[in-house]
Amino acid sequence: MPSLAAVIREFDLRADKSLGQHFLLDAGLLGRIAAAAGDLEGVNVIEIGPGPGGLTRALLARGARHVTAIEFDPRAVAAVQALAAATDRLTVIEADALRADLPALVPGPRAIVANLPYNIGTSLLVNWLHQAGEYQAMTLMFQWEVAARICARPGTGAYGRVSVLAQWLCEVTMLMRIPAGAFAPPPKVDSGLIRLTPRPAQPPAVEIKAMERLTAAAFGQRRKMLRGALKPLGGAALCEAAGLDPSRRAETLEVEEFLALLRALRGQGG
16 A cells, blocks of 8 residues: 555645544554443444544554545545445545534444544534434544543533533543654644443433523523523522522533433423
8 A cells, every 4th residue: 555645645645734634553552542432343443534534544453354444535535435446345435524414324332533633623523422322432532631530530621511421421541641743743742542432221312402402591690600600491499499509500411410401390390
């Protein structure tokens, strides 16, 4: 196979800032990322934004049953199609990942492994959390601040809505920090690789939507006490029904305490 640098030259794959593109070209690092995704034997892997195909190659080398690469940039689609011509274990789909129904495109068992575009990484994750039970695991790279937020614990400034949603629906593990200099072109910040393993029992869609509404209200005005932040949903009465002190702030609540609020909200028909 040609080098990734040669692929970039051949297909004029200069990184497009509007698409949040930063390419990893170090084969050793790409191999470590693929290995961090765990045993891929027999797993249908979905990759978002393959770029020149470096991680795609590493996933195939790790023994994935099949890799489906979803790419929005037609230049990268052409580049990875050239790789697909050399194997029957790779499918390339030109599509907007924010609109793609991944479980409908790829049979199980399935996992997502991706170096996500910075500009849509959080939106993609929230979409996938609504279908978390459809995936064996999600091994995802975000800019460091976002990765830290997903893994954050209560009582920290990074803890917020996405922390609660992710940790409620999945076991979340920070795997490694990747320096900005590993990318071409280098972004302004480091990146973080995390793994989300969906919990065996997943709540119904109506509860996930209710939790999104609840956490959006709770963290929408972080300085407010719960009685004020949650006023549209019941305020102090909702907190008392959940057994919580309404003078607390959202960032101090454990995920289990948000679940208590959710049960109280559902109990009052919210």
